[in-house]
Amino acid sequence: xxxxxxxxxxxKKFSDxxxxxxxxxxxxxxxxxxxxxxxxxxxSRQVQPSDVFVAISGGSTDGHRYIPDAIxxxxxxxxxxxxxxxxLVPYIQVKNPRLTLAQLAAALHDFPARKxxxxxxxxxxxxxxxxxxxxxxxxxxGLRAGMISTVNALIGDExxxxxxxxxxxxxxxxxVYLAHMVDAGLTHVVLEATSHGLAQERVAACDFDxxxxxxxxxxxxxxxxxYEAYRQAKGLLFSGLGKTAPKPxxxxxxxxxxxxxxxxxxxxxITQVPVINYGLHPGADVRPEDLSWSLQNLPGITMRVDGxxxxxxxxxxxxxxxxxxxxxxxNLLAAVALxxxxxxxxxxxxxxxVAGMQGVPGRMEVIDLGQDFTAMVDFAHTPNALRRAFEAAxxxxxxRVIAVFGSAGLRDRQKRRMMAEISANLADLTVxxxxxxxxxxxxxxxxEMANGLKSRGGVEGRTFxxxxxxxxxxxxxxxxxxxxxxxxxxxKGHEQSMCYGEVEYPWDDRVAMRSAxxxxxxxxxxxxxxxxxxxx
Numbered sequence: 001x002x003x004x005x006x007x008x009x010x011x012k013k014f015s016d017x018x019x020x021x022x023x024x025x026x027x028x029x030x031x032x033x034x035x036x037x038x039x040x041x042x043x044s045r046q047v048q049p050s051d052v053f054v055a056i057s058g059g060s061t062d063g064h065r066y067i068p069d070a071i072x073x074x075x076x077x078x079x080x081x082x083x084x085x086x087x088l089v090p091y092i093q094v095k096n097p098r099l100t101l102a103q104l105a106a107a108l109h110d111f112p113a114r115k116x117x118x119x120x121x122x123x124x125x126x127x128x129x130x131x132x133x134x135x136x137x138x139x140x141x142g143l144r145a146g147m148i149s150t151v152n153a154l155i156g157d158e159x160x161x162x163x164x165x166x167x168x169x170x171x172x173x174x175x176v177y178l179a180h181m182v183d184a185g186l187t188h189v190v191l192e193a194t195s196h197g198l199a200q201e202r203v204a205a206c207d208f209d210x211x212x213x214x215x216x217x218x219x220x221x222x223x224x225x226x227y228e229a230y231r232q233a234k235g236l237l238f239s240g241l242g243k244t245a246p247k248p249x250x251x252x253x254x255x256x257x258x259x260x261x262x263x264x265x266x267x268x269x270i271t272q273v274p275v276i277n278y279g280l281h282p283g284a285d286v287r288p289e290d291l292s293w294s295l296q297n298l299p300g301i302t303m304r305v306d307g308x309x310x311x312x313x314x315x316x317x318x319x320x321x322x323x324x325x326x327x328x329x330x331n332l333l334a335a336v337a338l339x340x341x342x343x344x345x346x347x348x349x350x351x352x353x354v355a356g357m358q359g360v361p362g363r364m365e366v367i368d369l370g371q372d373f374t375a376m377v378d379f380a381h382t383p384n385a386l387r388r389a390f391e392a393a394x395x396x397x398x399x400r401v402i403a404v405f406g407s408a409g410l411r412d413r414q415k416r417r418m419m420a421e422i423s424a425n426l427a428d429l430t431v432x433x434x435x436x437x438x439x440x441x442x443x444x445x446x447x448e449m450a451n452g453l454k455s456r457g458g459v460e461g462r463t464f465x466x467x468x469x470x471x472x473x474x475x476x477x478x479x480x481x482x483x484x485x486x487x488x489x490x491x492k493g494h495e496q497s498m499c500y501g502e503v504e505y506p507w508d509d510r511v512a513m514r515s516a517x518x519x520x521x522x523x524x525x526x527x528x529x530x531x532x533x534x535x536x
Contacts, residue, residue, distance in 0.1 A: 011036040011050060014077060017107045021100075035076050035090060040104045041172055042097075049074030054101040057081060058200075063097075079104075098201035102171035106205035112178035113207040117188045117251040118244075119338065120206070120237045122198065123214025123258075125385040126331045129323070129360050130214055131190045133335035137353030138188050141345045145188040146181040151361065151494055153177045156184045168197025171204065178206070187249070199233040207244045210273075210342050211237045212256040212334050216263035217384035231263055235270050242272030254310055254342035256334055259284045274310050276341040278333040286337040293324055294396070300324040301332065309341045317347045319354050324364055325392030327385075362493025364392065367510060369517040369525070372483040373399065377509045379493025381408070381435070383418040389490055390426035399484035400428035404477045405491045406435030406470070407445055409499075416445065420452030423464075429480055430464040433473035434533055435491045436499040442468055442533065469533035470498070471512050478516040489513060500532045507531065 014035040039051040044066035047053055053070035055063035055078060064080050067087070071078070077090045081097050094100045106113065121131045128149050135154070138145035146155050148169065153160040155177065169177070174191070181189055193203050216231050238255050255271045257264050259279035268275055278286040286307035293301040301321040308314050317340070321332055332354060339345045339353075359365060367375045374397060380389040386405065393401045403423050407416040423430045432449050434442055446466045450458075458464045467473035477487045489509050492498070498507035511526050518525020 011038050012108060013037070014052065017104055020107045020111075021103045037076060037108065039172075040101065040108055042101050042170070044070040044073065047073040047075050050076050052076065052104060053078050054097050054104070055080035056097045056101070096201070098171070099204050102175070102201050102204035105172045105175035109175050109179035110182075111205070111207075112175065112182045113189075113205065114245070114247055115182050115249075116178065116186065117247075117249060118206055118208045118210075119188065119190045120193045120203070120208040120211040121190065121214070122193045122195070122211065122234050122237050124217045124382055125380070125388070126214035126327060126334075127192045127194075128379075129328065129363055130212060130331045130334045131192045132360050133331060133354065133357055134212075134338055135190045136357045137335060137339045137345065137350050138190070140353035140356065141339075141349035143188050144184075144186045145190065146177075146184070146186045147190045147192075148174065148177050149190075149192040150194065155180050156186070158184075168192065168194045168202045171202045174202060174206065193237050195230055195233040198236045203237075207247070208237065208241055209244060209247070209251040210254045210256070210338065211241055212338050213238070213258055213261070213263060213267055214331065214334060215258055215261040215384065216267075217261075217382060231266060234263070235267055238267050238271040252310060252342055252344070254338075256337040256342065258330065258334065260330075276308075276310065276337045278307075278330070278337040280329070286333050286341055288329060288333065291329065293326070293329070301329060303329070303332075305333065305336050305340075307337065307341055309344050311344070315340055315347065317351060319351060321354050322358060324396065325388065326395075327388040327392065328364070360494070362495070362510065364389070365493075365510065367513045367517065369514065369521055369523065371478075371481075371517055371521060373481040374486040375478070375481075375513055375517060376486065376488045377493065377513055378488060378490050379495075380405075380490040381492075383415050383422055386419050386490060387422050387426065389488060390422065393486050393488050394426060397484060397486035399482060399486060401426065402429045402431070402477050402480055402485060402487045403427035404431045404433060404473050404487070404489040406433045406437075407449060407491075408436040409438035409440030409442070409445060413448070416448045417452035417455075420449040420458075421456050424453045424456035424458045428463070429477075430458070431473045431477050431480075432464065432466045433470045434468055434498065434500075434531070435470070438499050439501055470507070470509075470531060471515070471528040474509070474512050475516045475519065475528075478513075478520050498531060505529075505531055 014037045037052050042054045042056045047070045053075040067078050079092050079100055084091050121127050131149050135147045197203050216234050253273040255275045257267050257277045259277035276285045278284050288303040291303040300323055304318050306316050340350050362379050365377045378389045380386045432446050453464045481487050492509045497504040507529050515526050515528040
């Protein structure tokens with residue numbers, strides 16, 4: 001995870017920070033009264049002099065173990081959740097260190113979210129694409145907008161990488177990004193909130209004004225334990241909307257929900273602000289008419305959107321988008337519901353923003369070196385996303401669909417078989433391969449997936465193959481392709497690394513696909529990236 005620190009050019013009294021947060025008023029501050037703070041972190045390796053170290057328990061480690069290391073690096077004080085005495089620096093015990101971390105980071109940076117119109121995006125699939133569409137529309141409307149996604153943070157002309165793997169940045173980094181946005185004169189922020197980010201309080205103190213849900217399907221049950229707990233984590237974004245205090249700019253408050261998704265009733269019930277729903281059903285508040293999409297022709301999606309805004313006023317606008325697939329119809333509808341329905345922007349910037357959206361890296365991205373078949377890279381790594389990607393692929397070709405994907409180690413095991421079964425039903429040929437096996441046995445992961453394919457009639461060596469090395473798997477898929485076929489490599493998308501053991505190795509599916517295509521066509525192209533499976 002990339003940790004971002006703001007320039008350290010001022011100090012604040014810790015007693016002032018606590019007063020702003022209204023915590024521990026009954027506790028004597030003692031030597032905290034005069035302590036001056038310039039930073040806050042939960043990573044002892046990142047501690048610098050005058051930082052407060054927040055010890056967090058959970059996951060694979062207990063932050064309280066690293067208190068001595070934080071103090072040795074110059075921490076001026078420590079916050080934790082257990083009773084500790086005898087430290088060389090002041091210590092305060094709190095009930096929820098994760099929340100305190102986010103609140104302290106926000107207070108240290110003068111609560112930047114309170115000066116911005118905050119738009120949160122959550123869901124299992126489609127978050128990044130929807131966030132990008134909204135961001136483009138805001139820009140087309142002349143608004144000074146920023147974005148924090150699982151791919152990067154956009155602050156004016158500055159683009160910052162937010163890390164190797166998909167997750168919301170940590171709470172301190174989020175507040176630093178927001179503070180930079182305030183300094184840059186931005187007024188609106190689109191922030192992608194994952195279930196981990198919500199459950200772990202990484203987006204606490206973000207004071208959201210409005211929120212969008214794409215869908216809530218099977219994912220991250222290894223962490224949350226059940227679908228209901230996963231849904232509840234996503235729901236924190238919506239239940240929190242009613243708690244945001246009024247802001248000087250007086251932005252509208254509203255929630256945008258997918259009426260066609262099973263999460264709709266639950267989210268609508270816990271949301272205490274006005275709701276606009278979207279979907280393909282003719283009764284949805286925002287819905288498509290005259291819908292069509294293709295891969296061969298641009299634009300990829302055309303439709304008329306009929307809807308209403310929060311005031312109940314109707315709108316009708318024609319959209320043309322370069323995006324493809326029914327799932328992107330939903331992403332477009334969500335973006336229109338937010339920008340036209342909640343923010344009540346004019347039709348023209350909505351049209352321009354949608355038309356100007358070139359696509360998100362690694363999302364149904366076509367790789368074309370002049371071959372006589374279609375090659376695509378997509379980020380789909382959940383059962384629902386894989387189903388949608390394959391359904392789109394089927395509509396985009398009259399030939400065969402050849403799928404390449406794996407399933408991550410140390411993550412939700414249930415989805416391995418589910419994804420394999422989906423491929424058996426929707427793809428003609430399947431190549432199973434590595435996808436961040438981490439410390440799990442890759443052969444065991446592939447065995448679970450192969451059993452899923454066999455249960456649906458798959459025949460190894462004829463309709464599916466196991467190829468542990470991802471580069472070799474992509475090569476095989478390309479060699480299997482006939483004219484008119486569609487090869488789709490799923491699971492990594494924009495990501496720039498692959499995890500084996502505890503090591504991240506450089507990897508990019510798009511580079512690998514270009515390399516495989518170049519080899520088949522006999523033209524110059526990039527080298528195939530190396531992975532440990534090439535020598536296993």
